[in-house]
Amino acid sequence: MQKELAEKWKKIPLSNKGTSSTNVVSSQGGSKEENKFSNAAGIQRTPPNIPPAASSAKTVGMIDPAKYEAVKRAQELAAKMGFRQDTEFAPLINLFPGQLPPDAAALQKPAKAPVLRLDAFGREIDEHGNVVNISKPSSLSTLKVNINKQKKDAFQIHKPELEVDPEKNPHFDPRMGIDKTKLLRPKRMSFQFVEEGKWSKDAEIIKLKSQFGEAQAKEHKAKQAQLAKAKAEPNINPNLIEVSERVITKEKPKESIPEVEWWDVPLLRSGDYADIADGSTIEDRVKMEKITMYVEHPRPIEPPAEPAPPQPQPLKLTKKEQKKLRTQRRLAKEKERQEMIRQGLIEPPKPKVKMSNLMKVLGSEATQDPTKLEMEIRTAAAEREQAHVDRNIARKLTPAERREKKERKLFDDPNTLETIVSVYKINDLSHPKNRFKVDINAQENRLTGCAVISEGFSVVVVEGGSKSIKRYGKLMLRRIDWAAKLENEDEEEDDDEEKPPNKCVLVWQGSVAKPCFNRFFIHDCRTEAAARKVFFDAGVGHYWELAANFVDDQI
Incomplete structure (x- = not known):
């Protein structure tokens, strides 16, 4: 083979x-x-x-x-x-x-090995003495990082021309829109490292939301942010409450009162009210051709303050949904407690032994020493009852907290930010009992304003929140008996001098940008001019004019 x-x-x-x-x-x-x-x-x-x-x-x-x-x-x-x-x-x-x-x-390869020849300067020469030009080998890196860097340096991006001259470039089409941002390569995203403790904080906030609700979680998050800021700046006290900058709205300047109102200018021939005072006829004073069947509406006046943004309406749940949420919340709380008991973080509860289930729970142990066992059961029941009372006492509000809660319910109304004013007109406010009620109720409801008593009638002006104004209105219009007479009043009055029945009416109620009075006080004025001066000094002289010109249809 x-x-x-x-x-x-x-x-x-x-x-x-x-x-x-x-x-x-x-x-x-x-x-x-x-x-x-x-x-x-x-x-x-x-x-x-x-x-x-x-x-x-x-x-x-x-x-x-x-x-x-x-x-x-x-x-x-x-x-x-x-x-x-x-x-x-x-x-x-x-x-x-x-x-x-x-x-x-x-x-065939050369039989002899090449000979290296150098001159006096250290340059390589050939057999005839000529200098040999040897290109130095380029140092190429084999690392992937260096290779990518060389490729990136060699890569050139031709940016689009911003302005192209159609005469120089015959192939330019103005209809083709060139977006240079799309042609350029976008920046490569860099690493975004997560701060230490971020996920644990988020987990804690989610746990608080499930236990106590959204408000408690927000409060805890704000407290954590405040503590982090205090750690960053050690000179700041973390217990200080940061007060935001107050925003003061500038009041618009009041327009001056013109000599002639704008709606009367087209009707007057000379453009002045002096012509009306003359004894000439109406045709000579007024342009009758301007009076037509059409109604000209006045120019709308802007409000003195911007309206408050509407408050977010809470989600209203039915009774069934409320019970379902309560059950789910209690189940979650009980599961968490069982998990903590299973992990050994808290002590498991003692068996609830009563006199009724004594034999079922203990069995044969109940017959060994019944007297001692009965004492232990009654002691445990007394301890449970005392713990229940202690929990109720711990949840009970202190007198200061109860007073603060009552004041918050009475006076803090988040729906109204502006000040509400009510003007009342009373025929007679000389009765001391009625005067005391008007004064003390205004102070208790934290209202500002004044009560001016004059010869003909009296005017009461109050300023405050919506709830306080509503309660004071019930007092003035319902609770006080204005027709009641004094006990020491002379019974031998002439029947000819019959006065109209004493009553209180609401002249005007509206909102203003800010209150005009610092507190509530009562003025006794002998003349009508003195009463008018009280209102003009406060800058609300029109309140007196409204009350003086008001005519009640029921009187």
Whole structure:
């Protein structure tokens, strides 16, 4: 088997499949099987009577220069694999470059090693003394980071031209919009590291929401932010409450009173009220052609203050939904308590033993010492009852807290931010009992204003919140009996001097930007001019005019 395989390895390099049949020479030596194999494969054999040198020269002359290297590699491979080298083809490998064809000699490597020659300056020179220019090898990095950096530096982005001249660029189409921001490569997102303790804080806030609600969670979050700010700035006291900047709305300047109102200007012929005072006829004073059947609406006046934004309406739940939420909240609280007991954070509750379930809970232990067991059961029941009372006392508000809660319910109304004013007209306020009620109720409801008593009638003006104004209105219009007479009043009054019944009416009620009085006080004025002066000094003289000109239809 080795002999046949060696013969095949010798024959394969000498195959000349591309040549015609005229170049093939049949072998004269060897066995019939070898001749048959050689003729079938088209292999050229050397006659045995030809000397080796002549046969090798003749063989080299027949082999193409391009196939010489293939022949040599095949022989070297056979030698490495341990096959016997045939003396017939040995001279082919050991030929000198001069004996090979010119193409084959060019493929051979130089026999001598290159010699390094340097001049006096340390430069490399050749055999003739000429300086050899050797390009320095570029230092290429094999790290992926450096390779990506070199690619990024070599990559150039052609930015779009902002302004293109159509005359210089004949291919410019103004209809094609170029967005340079889309053509440019966007910035690569950098790492965004999470601050330490962020997830634990979020988990704590979610837990507070599930336990106590949204308000408690917001308060806890604000407290944490305040503590973090205090840690960042150690000089700040964390217990201080930060006060926001007060926003002061500027009042609009009041317009001056014109000589002639704008709605009367088109009707007057001379544009002055002096013509009306003359004794001339109406046709001479007024332009009758301007009076038509159409109604001209006055110019709308802007309010003195901006209206308050509407408060968010709370979600109203039905009784069934409230019970369902309460059940879910209690179940979640009980599960959390059981989990803490399971983890050993809190002590498990003692078994609730009563006289009714004594035998069911304790069983045989109840018969050993019944007297001692009964005392223990009664002591545990007394402790539970006392714990219940203590919890109720702990939840009970202190007197100061109850007073604060009552004042908050009475006077703190978040729906109204402006000040509400009510003007009342009373025929007679001389009764001391009624005067005391008017004064003390205004002070208790924290109202400001005044009560002016004059000869003809009295005027009461109060300013405050909506709830206080509503309670004071019930006092003035319902509770006080204005028709009651004094006990020491002279019963021998003349029947001819019948006075109209004493009563109180609401003249006007509305809202203003800010109150005009500091407190509530009562003025006794002898004349109407003195009463009018009290209101004009406060800047609300129109309140007196409203009350003086008011006519009640029921009187």
